[in-house]
Amino acid sequence: MTKTLFGRTSLIITSTLLIFLLATISIVGYFIVLPVGKRNAEDLTSLILLSAQTYVELPPETRQDFIDELSKSHQLYWGDGNEPLAQHTHLGPHFRLMEESLSSRLGSNIDIVPETKNPDRYWIDIKLAEQAIRIGFDRQRIDVMLPYVAFYLVAILSIMAVLSSLLLVRKITKPVQSLSQAAGIIGAGGVPEPLLEEGPKELAETAKAFNKMSTDVQNLLENRTVLLGGISHDLRTPLTRMKMALEMLPNSVDTELSTELSEAVDTMALIIQEYMQLIQGFEDENIESVNIKTLITNIVSEIKPNKTQLVHLLGDSDYQLDTYAAALHRVLFNLIENAISYGNKAPVSIAWEQRNSVLEITISDQGFGIPQAQQKKIFRPFYRLETSRNRASGGSGLGLAIVDQIITQRGWKLCLSSTKSSGTSITLSI
Known part of the structure; x- marks a missing residue:
């Protein structure tokens, strides 16, 4: 307290x-x-x-x-x-x-x-x-x-003083508490209820300014989504035409050049798709019952690792969870894909267990680890440890940014532990 x-x-x-x-x-x-x-x-x-x-x-x-x-x-x-x-x-x-x-x-x-x-x-x-x-x-x-009588009077005054101080402090701090809760909702990507613009002048003006800021932020996010959605739609059309044109090129065209251009078009299309997922999120998603082992097995099959890549699954095969299925699928897909891609081709383990009504899913690899100074930066959009911007070696830099946005929206938690000697371990708590 x-x-x-x-x-x-x-x-x-x-x-x-x-x-x-x-x-x-x-x-x-x-x-x-x-x-x-x-x-x-x-x-x-x-x-x-x-x-x-x-x-x-x-x-x-x-x-x-x-x-x-x-x-x-x-x-x-x-x-x-x-x-x-x-x-x-x-x-x-x-x-x-x-x-x-x-x-x-x-x-x-x-x-x-x-x-x-x-x-x-x-x-x-x-x-x-x-x-x-x-x-x-x-x-x-x-x-x-x-x-x-003097003692009784002082005792009564003591009780009255304590109660009046608590009521006074409560009256002063309650608007501040409401402001803090509303700020937390905005930070999680939500839309808070407007604050009451009443009370002392300073608190009323603060509530009024906060309501205006909240409205401006929501308008900005909506305008950004509409703008980027339009840009994405406009870019997809020429990319589709370019893809069709490349496929219709005569056989006399250099095959290596044609393949390189086709892969570049595919990369641009995938980046646009991932960025749209980043800005749109999963606001309208419904809660579904999910079998964790089945979900993880399907994700590993989608990723299609090399036949020599070992993925160990450790957990209750019958564990069911009522959660946001699409969001959980996207988060685990990105985390497991990173573990397989940067795990130095060593075995990857995926373990899950329930602790105090909280499901913990831990994904561990045996890669080269993430430097301490960069462990928070990897969740920024387009940030990559590999600076060559080669998608084959470093991805688009949006995967963990999408993960960070989803877990913030859903109130989940992510704990990262990484060293050069033991690789990287990420625990998702739901």
Whole structure:
């Protein structure tokens, strides 16, 4: 998630807000909650000690009235020493502050202990003027004095800050995400839906410019296809006439020259056919069920390698795949033809297997390999490792360009591995 713009922006804003709120909580706790808590503990401690001292100094006949008044007005209770008490445990911070204050004033260790029958009531044993006094109070007597509202408020603000930052970032990054997806569709040769030209001015103008660019690109591609289609049609007619004229030449014409001219005409016709395949693709193709072994066997038969050329097929002979049959045929034809043509006449292996719902077809030869610097360039139109432009030795330079366009359109993947010592291996993932 952090690799996306939404994830990174959300992480930065949320982290900043949480750090700010954590600092706020620390400041509020140190400068407000802690001093107020200490003051409350001191006040209750002073009231308890004052009540104990007053009780000791009062005549016995007035002490009961004093105890009743403390219970009624100050929620302090006088114990008779028989209350069942639990063992001393570590209590909350406000109790600890009271214990420290009482111990400091009386000069001895004072514990605040809860009652076993009434866990909400706590008792303190004090010894004054040789008299043991037990005074109790309820939890709410001290809890209500602590400003927990500040903590609750900060917690609510933290949740609101995080949620609002996520909503804000989502609102900002969603158009950018749509723009990225549309750009990917254009890169794959598709036509994306127009982006919504709304929202902040900058994003609306960007969407508008992108929609215009997308339309211009599609118009350019359509015009290119129409133009090249017309040129192809116009060129095929004179090439056909030239082919017929060559076949009608008298026998007195040099046979070698006639054959060379005929092969040149055939080469030009094939280049035109391949280039039209490159620009047209397989947009209207339907999905069909294909037996992989049968498809590869037929392709090898079409290529017609030399009788001494060995082609090993490795894979499940019954493997069926629902895919774009014509596109797959064209891709495998070009890849297998290259492996046989440039494989140094050594055996070629074609293996296929399924891994995690992905079919992988690997075509390996034992040729001279492709230099690392040229492994990406070979997929460019008309790029050839062999620079003489001789079709017999180097082809037209369109085969791998067609492969690259088809796998981009179909969302397939191609992985190339090539070294001088082991040849070239290409894996097609569908």
